[in-house]
Amino acid sequence: MNRRIVLAAAGGLLAATTAAAQTPRIRASEIDGHLRFLSSDLLEGRAPATRGGRLATEYIASQLRAAGVEPGVNGGYFQQVPIDIVGADPASIRVQTGGRSAGTLRYPEDVVVWAGSASEASAANAEIVFVGYGSKAPEYRWDDFKGMDLRGKVLMVLVNDAPASAAEPDLFGGRAMTYYGRWTYKFEEAERQGAAGMLIVHTSEQAGYPWHTVVGSWAKEQRMLPRDANLPAPLGFRGWITDSAATAVLRGAGMDLADLRRRAESRDFRPVATGVTLNVGFRNTVQHLQSENVVGVVRGSDRALADQYVSYSAHWDHLGIGPAVRGDSIYNGASDNASGVADLLAIARAAAQGPRTKRSQLFVFVTAEESGLLGSEFFARNPTVPVASIVANLNVDGGNVLGTTTNFSVLGENKSTLGASLAGMVRGRGWRLTPDDHPERGHFYRSDHFSFAKAGVPAVSIGAGNAFEGRPAGWGAEQEEDYNAHRYHQPSDEYRADWDLRGAVQLSELVLDFGAMLANAATLPDWSRDAEFRRPAASRE
Incomplete structure (x- = not known):
């Protein structure tokens, strides 16, 4: 072959390899596509055991399959959850x-x-x-x-x-x-x-x-x-x-x-x-119906550790169709929690297509969080893998749709070693963890990581902080208060085309990296000495 052609081919291969290495693991357009669909009126607010809820779970399962994430429930993706609707x-x-x-x-x-x-x-x-x-x-x-x-x-x-x-x-x-x-x-x-x-x-x-x-x-x-x-x-x-x-x-x-x-x-x-x-x-x-948790797994590469799991969770449900507010009765739940599901789908896809971690990674999309953490409670009582083999739970309830931040909020930061481990990771990137702005509101007990915690699994929920790049001090807190006052659990929690999903990418990649670190770590996370959820020593071995 002509030497010039060989050099050109080699240069093209190098360029392609470099471009692939620089390709973002998670893209804003990927999260945007999931978010648009999951929060659309077509899904009618994603209430459990409704047509809209089933559309949501079928979509999640299809995306996991397309990404190469294996089924996590006896050869399928769906864990049936009995739900009484009253x-x-x-x-x-x-x-x-x-x-x-x-x-x-x-x-x-x-x-x-x-x-x-x-x-x-x-x-x-x-x-x-x-x-x-x-x-x-x-x-x-x-x-x-x-x-x-x-x-x-x-x-x-x-x-x-x-x-x-x-x-x-x-x-x-x-x-x-x-x-x-x-x-x-x-x-x-x-x-x-x-x-x-x-x-x-x-x-x-x-x-x-x-x-x-x-x-x-x-x-x-x-x-x-x-x-x-x-x-x-x-x-x-x-x-x-x-x-x-x-x-x-x-x-x-x-x-x-x-x-x-x-x-x-x-x-x-x-x-x-x-x-x-x-x-x-x-x-x-009274209706006795069923809803679904959607479960997928990315198998670990280490024969000795593959039967241990780092779990990720996000709830796919919202409030469905409810009392009309200004003529709108569909509670779309775009921020709460289509955004978190969109992030977790992107994380699962990246985990499946990236280097395999030593421990397995378990992705749990739970139902009926808005009804009192029912889906995650059912999963914790009836886990698809032994609960003692789940070494940590990372929860995403509300993805960041407002832009990149220099800080992150972690619910349960001081309850286990997960907080200190994550603090070290973000510090190395020039970021920081900040305490909950409103600990009196009991956020730690209000999302699905709590069900894992009650079962003895060290658990945190990770979200954006309030220091947004390019925004004045206090802007993030103002946005949170505005959301709580005007959109939280209201039909107005709808998709917006002007959302800045660079923050969603930032948050997703942080959760992805932290989960991979835990899945490769030599030591397991543990509860703080005075944590009310601490497992007996024998069950942690």
Whole structure:
């Protein structure tokens, strides 16, 4: 062959190899394509066990297959998750004081209630007992119930934890919410107390979201897992009540909610019988259906380590079709969480096509997060691989659609060694981790990594921080507050063509690299010494 031709061919091969090496592992256009489809009106808000939800799961599975990610569930991609769908129609919610009518509570302006289980009817006709923060926490020497018999009562409870004080700055985690402050815990504890129902008093500041988010989330069909027969009897109803409505109800009985709040901040607090009777009754429509977790795996290359897994999670569901807001009833969930799913699909594709890690990588797209982490809870109880073999969980709930950042937020940063490991990685890239801006809102307990944590798996949720490149200080915090006030769990959480997905690429590549580092590491992540989810030593070996 002519020497000139040989040199030209060699030069072309070198150029092609260099270009391939410089090709981004994850592209903004890739994430954009996933995001546009998953948040389109065609999917009708991606509610579990609906046509739109099934379209979403079929799309995710097809993308995993196309990327070379292997099926993760007995030769397929779908883990069937039983879902009970319960629709309630609260006709009237009456209040009586001293045996006389004190009026009705308006639904959903004053109160939102729903069934406590998948039963044909929900009812309670019982006295309201104010139980402070509704916490029974031996490690903090705190008991709001004091042994009072609350069977058959309707409990009124404050949202969040009892506040810390100068004398006890670390009480209930200090500023950070503990699981005792989470609404799921409060309902669980009410069942253990044998209550007939519970109303949580809502304030936007303490809950971390406005009343219209409560309406959008709960004034509709509810999804729940089939009830475990070993659990206590379910509540007749669950619900939220506005601060103003609760104040008015108690005022009618000669009580001051502000005074009760102050009393509830003390260990000496005892439940307060109000003398107010709440009468609630409504029929339910019950459907026993199924939804799906979508699971894929990229097998590890090391024969000794391939049976260990770094897991990644993102929830594909949103709220479906709900109450109309300004004429729009499709809750598209573009940011929450089509963006996270789009990121995770890109991460899975890059993991499958890149160098194989020593440990396997497990990709879990879960259902029914918006209904109380149901899909991830089901997976943690019924894992497709032994849960003890899952060495870490990295969760993405809300991808970054606002541009590149110099910092990242990690939920659970201090609960395990994952936080320090990730901090070292980002520091080497000139970035930093920042603490949660609002630890009082309990974000750690509000997404799917928490289900893995409860099963003993060190887990974090990784997202963008608030220091955006090219933006003034404070801009990121302003965007977050604007989203929470105007788009979170609203039909207005829609795809926008002007989103800056360079931040999505940045976040995705960070999660990809961190997962690969964990999958190749010589040592396993571990919980902090005082972490409530720490596995016994024998199960970590």
